[in-house]
Amino acid sequence: MKYDVLIIGSGGAGLTAALRAKEKGANILVVGETYPTRSQTCMAQGGINAALGNVENDSPEAHIADTLKSSGGIASERMIRQLCEDAPKSVHWLDSIGVPFSRTEDAKIAQRRLGGTSGIRACYSQDYTGLKILHTLYDQCMKEAIAFKNEYFLLDLCTENNQVTGAVFYNMRSGDTKTIHAKSIILATGGYSGLYYGYTTNTNQSTGDGIAAAFRAGARLSNMEFIQFHPTGLKNSGILISESARGAGGTLLNSHGERFVDELKPRDVVSRAIWEEMQKGEDVFLDIRHLGEAYIDENIPQERKLCLTYAGIDPVHEVIPIAPVAHYTMGGIAVDETLMSSIEGLFAVGECSNANVHGANRLGGNSLLEIVSFGRKAGENAAAFAQNVTDTITNTEQSAKTKAYIDALMEAPNEINFYQKRTRLGELCYQKAGIIKEASLLEDALHEVEAMTSQLHEMGLFDKGCTYNTNLIERIKFENTLTLAKPLLTAALKRKESRGAHFRKGYPVPDKAFEKVSICYTKKNTLIVDFKKVAS
Amino acid sequence: MKITIQRYCKHRDPHAIMAAYEVPIEECTLLEALYHIKAEVDPTLTFNSGCRSEVCGSCAMRINGKEKLACAYKLQEGDVVEPLSKVEIIKDLVVDHEAAQQTLRRVKSWLEKPAEPEQLTMEDEKRIEKQTDCILCSSCFSACPVLEVDGAFLGPFALTRAYRYTSDKRCTDEKNRIDAVQEKGVWDCTLCGECTAVCPQGIDPKNDIMMLRSKSAQYGYTDPAFANGGDDMFGGGFDPGF
Numbered sequence: 001m002k003y004d005v006l007i008i009g010s011g012g013a014g015l016t017a018a019l020r021a022k023e024k025g026a027n028i029l030v031v032g033e034t035y036p037t038r039s040q041t042c043m044a045q046g047g048i049n050a051a052l053g054n055v056e057n058d059s060p061e062a063h064i065a066d067t068l069k070s071s072g073g074i075a076s077e078r079m080i081r082q083l084c085e086d087a088p089k090s091v092h093w094l095d096s097i098g099v100p101f102s103r104t105e106d107a108k109i110a111q112r113r114l115g116g117t118s119g120i121r122a123c124y125s126q127d128y129t130g131l132k133i134l135h136t137l138y139d140q141c142m143k144e145a146i147a148f149k150n151e152y153f154l155l156d157l158c159t160e161n162n163q164v165t166g167a168v169f170y171n172m173r174s175g176d177t178k179t180i181h182a183k184s185i186i187l188a189t190g191g192y193s194g195l196y197y198g199y200t201t202n203t204n205q206s207t208g209d210g211i212a213a214a215f216r217a218g219a220r221l222s223n224m225e226f227i228q229f230h231p232t233g234l235k236n237s238g239i240l241i242s243e244s245a246r247g248a249g250g251t252l253l254n255s256h257g258e259r260f261v262d263e264l265k266p267r268d269v270v271s272r273a274i275w276e277e278m279q280k281g282e283d284v285f286l287d288i289r290h291l292g293e294a295y296i297d298e299n300i301p302q303e304r305k306l307c308l309t310y311a312g313i314d315p316v317h318e319v320i321p322i323a324p325v326a327h328y329t330m331g332g333i334a335v336d337e338t339l340m341s342s343i344e345g346l347f348a349v350g351e352c353s354n355a356n357v358h359g360a361n362r363l364g365g366n367s368l369l370e371i372v373s374f375g376r377k378a379g380e381n382a383a384a385f386a387q388n389v390t391d392t393i394t395n396t397e398q399s400a401k402t403k404a405y406i407d408a409l410m411e412a413p414n415e416i417n418f419y420q421k422r423t424r425l426g427e428l429c430y431q432k433a434g435i436i437k438e439a440s441l442l443e444d445a446l447h448e449v450e451a452m453t454s455q456l457h458e459m460g461l462f463d464k465g466c467t468y469n470t471n472l473i474e475r476i477k478f479e480n481t482l483t484l485a486k487p488l489l490t491a492a493l494k495r496k497e498s499r500g501a502h503f504r505k506g507y508p509v510p511d512k513a514f515e516k517v518s519i520c521y522t523k524k525n526t527l528i529v530d531f532k533k534v535a536s
Numbered sequence: 537m538k539i540t541i542q543r544y545c546k547h548r549d550p551h552a553i554m555a556a557y558e559v560p561i562e563e564c565t566l567l568e569a570l571y572h573i574k575a576e577v578d579p580t581l582t583f584n585s586g587c588r589s590e591v592c593g594s595c596a597m598r599i600n601g602k603e604k605l606a607c608a609y610k611l612q613e614g615d616v617v618e619p620l621s622k623v624e625i626i627k628d629l630v631v632d633h634e635a636a637q638q639t640l641r642r643v644k645s646w647l648e649k650p651a652e653p654e655q656l657t658m659e660d661e662k663r664i665e666k667q668t669d670c671i672l673c674s675s676c677f678s679a680c681p682v683l684e685v686d687g688a689f690l691g692p693f694a695l696t697r698a699y700r701y702t703s704d705k706r707c708t709d710e711k712n713r714i715d716a717v718q719e720k721g722v723w724d725c726t727l728c729g730e731c732t733a734v735c736p737q738g739i740d741p742k743n744d745i746m747m748l749r750s751k752s753a754q755y756g757y758t759d760p761a762f763a764n765g766g767d768d769m770f771g772g773g774f775d776p777g778f
Contacts, residue, residue, distance in 0.1 A: 467547070
């Protein structure tokens with residue numbers, strides 16, 4: 001049995017794609033490593049951009065201009081135009097299926113200003129925008145009787161003559177590997193901030209598993225060096241302290257209690273200023289004490305609660321220790337304007353893809369928009385693609401290969417604790433491939449990643465069980481992060497300029513020669529990184 | 537700090553055992569302690585987690601008998617950690633949520649027809665704001681004593697979700713929704729409030745169920761305990777409070 005469209009990932013992008021593909025009459029299945037509603041999407045607080053003009057005058061043109069500016073010249077104007085022009089329609093669609101957006105006094109969808117935008121453009125549901133969109137999408141999926149396989153972890157994609165034919169999964173509950181055949185596949189598996197383990201706002205699940213599987217299958221990746229850092233993660237956990245704390249008048253202080261940057265500058269500028277202080281040996285703190293208890297409890301109660309729970313400090317009386325942490329990955333699977341990757345029939349949408357709309361830096365409020373607007377587009381295009389697939393080729397070779405990989409992993413000696421290596425990889429990426437990148441440090445990091453990769457055969461499992469073996473899943477995830485660290489580090493090394501979220505010491509400004517996207521692929525076991533003008 | 541965790545494996549006899557662990561961290565959340573044990577002490581310890589900040593609903597478990605999110609709970613000396621109840625345990629602290637989530641299908645927790653955009657007022661939205669904060673962590677399901685005796689009961693989160701949709705101005709078929717919460721639904725609840733007490737999002741399913749009862753009355757439904765002439769008033773699950 002072959003599905004028309006197999007959707008991998010049950011976050012916002014996957015669920016939207018599923019609803020659209022189903023509407024188009026496709027026979028579909030959604031597979032996820034966790035339950036729908038537990039994905040990264042639920043963490044998005046700020047909002048979803050759409051030039052509705054409900055609060056003040058706005059236009060899709062202004063939205064396009066802001067997005068282009070943020071992208072640093074390496075995004076596709078045509079894709080951005082599609083996204084921004086479709087935005088009001090996407091938000092109205094979400095509204096029509098029941099998303100409880102906050103409202104204005106005159107009964108319109110409320111909007112607020114996020115950083116880097118000229119208009120008041122982000123539609124929101126209090127601080128739970130992602131959560132409420134995700135749950136409403138899930139409710140609609142239940143209404144449409146969409147089939148789910150939960151707690152199936154993606155291992156590999158099957159291809160035949162560069163056309164996707166299915167995917168191999170690990171059934172976490174039974175411990176079996178299972179191949180699911182499909183005429184087309186949509187990857188909606190999220191980003192790779194998890195490489196920065198210990199230094200990210202993301203869930204530990206954000207290990208780019210879909211991107212790594214696509215890369216192994218021969219797909220091209222793009223712009224892997226562009227990582228957005230959020231200036232104010234709590235120092236020891238990376239838990240996000242929202243921009244609203246600075247927006248309300250919170251200041252950043254070094255160990256001497258001195259301010260050192262205009263706190264309202266863009267995320268990358270503030271993150272770099274904090275990083276420079278940290279490099280001087282300073283600790284950096286967010287100070288909201290002067291706002292007063294009443295104001296804090298009324299306007300940013302969530303931030304006080306997070307500080308109490310995760311840092312053990314009360315920001316009404318104490319300064320908050322913070323550090324910039326990895327927040328969003330702009331790079332991912334390179335896709336064309338139909339959202340299809342370099343593998344026929346393999347589509348990618350959301351943070352796992354690079355659809356050339358974020359370029360060198362993502363604008364706040366555009367990620368939720370991308371998963372909904374392009375999620376629908378991916379569902380539609382994949383369904384149409386499947387209609388033209390007539391062959392019934394099923395690749396069983398990959399299933400056997402993947403099964404052998406799992407068997408070997410179960411047998412491998414447990415000489416090296418990969419959890420310690422995971423922590424080390426996080427530190428390494430953060431220290432050497434983070435906010436300010438430098439050739440010698442990137443080279444060091446690359447060598448260490450290669451050394452870790454060569455030790456993988458000694459990083460076996462402690463848990464040999466077949467029921468819900470998270471030791472196994474975490475080991476595979478660690479390997480995926482190593483797989484992705486190489487293109488990330490190599491592209492970062494080659495991009496000798498600073499643009500958007502990518503900052504190279506010694507090359508502090510954008511270089512016209514690099515007004516291009518990076519493309520990574522493997523040729524005869526060698527990693528190739530090319531730079532290519534983006535089709536405008 | 538010493539804590540005790542219930543370990544569960546269906547391939548072992550007895551399936552469940554209590555295991556003691558020493559956590560050498562002064563101040564941490566339970567989730568951080570679990571990460572530490574898994575990475576440094578025993579990688580077979582199995583649990584779920586996600587966002588680490590109380591919004592994904594993955595890490596609900598019982599701590600000293602009370603449902604909590606592990607990511608939001610500050611570890612205390614002597615804590616006893618067990619998986620959620622009323623659901624099948626898969627391994628250690630991981631449970632199977634599939635059956636519980638089926639209750640959402642039974643109550644038809646969705647808008648049946650696409651609504652015209654921008655119909656809601658601020659007040660309309662506020663009416664469903666709290667209910668839509670639900671993160672589907674199943675804490676309420678685990679705490680519900682009715683589910684202890686009747687596994688077919690719809691349970692708190694599905695009923696809260698049902699109330700959320702019937703209270704949505706965009707809902708076009710309230711009657712169908714109300715019909716769907718009669719069988720093993722609103723009247724089977726004892727209004728004990730355990731669900732409300734454990735909800736990490738401060739949602740009040742007990743109140744939502746009472747609201748659904750009054751909506752049911754508007755559609756001509758009555759409490760079956762009273763409908764039977766009151767004979768089994770005290771056996772029908774509804775405590776009238778006297």
